Amino acid sequence: MSTLRRPVLRTWETSLTDHDSSVRTARRHIRDQLTAWGWSGDRVDDLVLIASELVTNAVVHACQGCGEVRLYLQEFDGDCRLEVWDPRYDLPLQERRPRRFHEGGRGIDLVRQLALDFGVITRRGAGKRVWVRVLLDSRCPP
Incomplete structure (x- = not known):
């Protein structure tokens, strides 16, 4: 992991309901x-796909009525x-060994x-943020 901090070029955010359609x-x-x-391309x-997995985890396992x-x-x-x-601050990244079927x-x-x-990132009373970093441009080193 690199310690070099690069400036943020653009940001975006939105809120979704805690419903499966989210x-x-x-x-x-x-x-x-x-x-x-x-x-x-493929990285998008x-x-x-990552967003789909993380939002599914938030809606199904963490949010339920939040x-x-x-x-x-x-x-x-x-x-x-x-x-x-x-809004929950418990850790979500617990690995499970999935059953075959x-x-x-x-x-x-x-x-x-x-x-x-x-x-x-967790903070009691302030929920958690599950984050991922994806290299979108293969020409740029991480």
């Missing part, structure tokens, strides 16, 4: 915003940071494979 809305918002910023698809999930994007020179906020339990592993870096 996962589809998050995918659309992320794709639309990155496209508006001029990004395209990766970031949309009312709101928030999405944040920060574009740097050649990469992007996505954050998903929910079960549909769930693979999301965090998928995020690990697609993201350059990821983590969680």
Whole structure:
């Protein structure tokens, strides 16, 4: 992980309800915003998939009746940071060994494979932000 801090070029954020339909809305918002910023290709698809996984986790496991999930994007020179906020402060990144024929339990592993870096920031009373960093431009080193 690099200690060099690059300036944020652009930021974007939105709030979503804690409803299952927010996962589809998050995918659309992320794709639309990155496209508006001029990004395209597989890495945008990766970031949309990651957003889908993280919003699903927030809605299904953390939010249940909390009312709101928030999405944040920060574009740097050649990469992007996505954050998903929910009001609970418990750690979400617990690995599970998925059973062979079960549909769930693979999301965090998928995020690990697609993201350059990821983590969680928690503050009691202020919820948590699960963040990922994705290299959008393969020509720029992390």
